[in-house]
Amino acid sequence: MADRFEFILRGVRGTLPMAVPGGTSYGGNTSCVLVRHGAKVAILDAGSGIVGLGRDLIAEGVEAVDVVISHAHYDHVIGLPFFLPLYCSDMQVTLWYAGCPDAPDGRSLLADLIRAPFLPMGPKDLRCDLHFGVLPTAGSIDLGGGTTLTTCPVRHPGGSVGMRIGRGAGDLVYVPDFEHDDGPMDAQLVGLMQGAEVALLDCTYLPEDYPQNAGYGHSHWRKCASLAARAGVRRMGMFHHNFSRTDEAIAAAEADARQDDPAIFAARESMVLRPEDDKP
Numbered sequence: 001m002a003d004r005f006e007f008i009l010r011g012v013r014g015t016l017p018m019a020v021p022g023g024t025s026y027g028g029n030t031s032c033v034l035v036r037h038g039a040k041v042a043i044l045d046a047g048s049g050i051v052g053l054g055r056d057l058i059a060e061g062v063e064a065v066d067v068v069i070s071h072a073h074y075d076h077v078i079g080l081p082f083f084l085p086l087y088c089s090d091m092q093v094t095l096w097y098a099g100c101p102d103a104p105d106g107r108s109l110l111a112d113l114i115r116a117p118f119l120p121m122g123p124k125d126l127r128c129d130l131h132f133g134v135l136p137t138a139g140s141i142d143l144g145g146g147t148t149l150t151t152c153p154v155r156h157p158g159g160s161v162g163m164r165i166g167r168g169a170g171d172l173v174y175v176p177d178f179e180h181d182d183g184p185m186d187a188q189l190v191g192l193m194q195g196a197e198v199a200l201l202d203c204t205y206l207p208e209d210y211p212q213n214a215g216y217g218h219s220h221w222r223k224c225a226s227l228a229a230r231a232g233v234r235r236m237g238m239f240h241h242n243f244s245r246t247d248e249a250i251a252a253a254e255a256d257a258r259q260d261d262p263a264i265f266a267a268r269e270s271m272v273l274r275p276e277d278d279k280p
Contacts, residue, residue: 005147006274007172007198008034011049012267014176014204014218014240015075025247027269030075031176031240033200035165038145042066044163044174049269050079058084064092066143068135070176071160072103081114081121089127096133096141098151098161106132137161138188152192154178155185156217164192170275173199173233176240179216180223193231197275200267201228203238206253221257225264237267 011017011029018028030047041062043050046069057065065085070076085091095106103109107123115122133141137159140150151161155178162175173196180186193199204218221238228236238257241250254266 004036004038005167005170006036006272008036009049009200009267009269009271009273010034010053011045011047011079012239012241012269013047013075013243014202016243017048017075017078018243020244020246022246022248023244025268026241026250026266028243029269030078030243031070032079033172033174035147035172037143037147037165037167040064040066040143040145040147042068042143042147042149042165044068044165045070045076045176046078046080046083047075048079051082054079054082054084054086058088058091063090064094066094066096066133068096068149068163069098069106069109070163070174071156071158072097072100072109073158073160073177076176077109077113080110081119086126086128086130089129092129092131094131094133096135096149098135098137098159100159105134135161150192152188153185154189155181162189162192164196166196170197171195172197172273173201174239175199175201177217178202178219179214180219180227186227190227190231193228193233196231196233198235198237198273199224199228199231199233200237200239202240203253204240204242221253221264222260225257225261229261235263235265235273236261237265237273239267241267 011032029049031045032049033044035042097106201224257264
């Protein structure tokens with residue numbers, strides 16, 4: 001247990017949860033990654049994938065969890081009001097958030113998300129032992145047990161952070177939303193990813209449909225692969241799949257990407273990644 005270090009993908013889509021014919025094999029939930037480090041649990045983003053995860057953690061008897069929010073766009077926080085550990089008096093939840101002008105801290109973010117007229121409950125209904133941590137846009141936080149989470153700012157409307165979580169070896173980089181700038185922000189991201197085991201990167205677009213979508217804050221697999229190669233990343237996961245993309249289209253994009261680098265894979269819900277694995 002003390003040596004356990006693994007990443008379990010609970011949501012890999014972007015923009016909206018989806019459920020359409022021909023689009024179920026990779027999963028329809030939005031961004032959420034469970035990190036098990038030793039006996040501790042951290043969750044990267046609270047997309048719709050956190051809803052089922054919350055039920056699982058309660059059934060497992062987990063008593064404390066860190067939830068780290070990359071940014072407050074709907075697809076990254078839509079599951080937070082339905083995260084059952086927030087309503088359990090025997091659960092400790094620490095919400096880490098960098099803030100933005102409209103929601104400067106985690107407390108205000110929750111107040112905006114859990115309120116009328118959108119929901120019948122409010123912050124007063126939260127029963128857990130709730131703590132709020134300030135996530136630096138460029139810096140590190142200690143998650144305990146020798147695990148550190150390091151951030152850097154990335155290019156995305158309204159702002160977002162890329163994250164690196166690990167113990168100095170076998171680290172995971174998680175950058176679900178970013179648009180390359182071919183300049184200083186790319187250089188910061190390459191620095192964050194340097195020598196990482198796995199990087200889950202924003203591949204919302206395909207290389208051929210990126211030009212007409214430039215400026216919306218997302219990237220494509222060819223640019224992500226280039227940045228990962230510069231950083232010496234061992235494996236790159238195509239993440240934040242377009243919500244309307246079918247299984248067939250994702251598989252075709254993965255096949256194209258793997259012609260350039262066999263270590264690239266398309267992220268799939270329930271996939272488990274471990275540092276010692278030769279492949280996902």
